[in-house]
Amino acid sequence: MPTRRGYVTKRGRKRRYRAARGPGRRSIPGADARAIRDRLVGFIRDRYGSVYEFTATFGHADSTVQGWVSKTKPRVPDAATLLALARDTGLSLDWLILGEGAAELRGTGASMGPFANELRRTLVAELVAHGGVHVQEAEMTLPEPRELFRVVLAYWRQRVGDFRRAVGQALDQLPLKSLRAMRTR
Numbered sequence: 001m002p003t004r005r006g007y008v009t010k011r012g013r014k015r016r017y018r019a020a021r022g023p024g025r026r027s028i029p030g031a032d033a034r035a036i037r038d039r040l041v042g043f044i045r046d047r048y049g050s051v052y053e054f055t056a057t058f059g060h061a062d063s064t065v066q067g068w069v070s071k072t073k074p075r076v077p078d079a080a081t082l083l084a085l086a087r088d089t090g091l092s093l094d095w096l097i098l099g100e101g102a103a104e105l106r107g108t109g110a111s112m113g114p115f116a117n118e119l120r121r122t123l124v125a126e127l128v129a130h131g132g133v134h135v136q137e138a139e140m141t142l143p144e145p146r147e148l149f150r151v152v153l154a155y156w157r158q159r160v161g162d163f164r165r166a167v168g169q170a171l172d173q174l175p176l177k178s179l180r181a182m183r184t185r
Helices: 010-021 030-048 051-058 062-068 079-089 093-098 112-130 135-141 145-173 177-184
Strands: none
Touching: 030 051, 030 093, 030 112, 030 145, 051 062, 079 093, 112 135, 112 145
């Protein structure tokens, strides 16, 4: 607000800034927050088995994750956390926030449920065809589809970790500093 001398006071600058910026942070309506919570809980249980495993994997505070999955008044993760989740886990933010799209993960055509069912059916068929196993025996031996998927995923996570460690050790053996620097990139 111009004063008699022609300059704007600090209070006037703050008012102009607030007016140009628009409203402050908006809260998410309760129904939307609960829908996001339901999708996030489903994702966590499908991929990690429990909220505890998810918390241990990503290092978020227990109270933070408990706030996200609260049944009474869930808090939606902030934008920075959502970005990190999307990058680290491949989680589709369209699916998580809007409930749009068939895939929980970016780059996949379907959610884990149908994929896990198909994986189990394929394993049963392969065991019967090439393993000399009866259908009932294979059905009783294999875990449920989602658990089977978690077991396979854990196995391959371990294998990728072993591969990374082996590559790191091999790079450490090399005498060239430039090749060793590749490890840190």
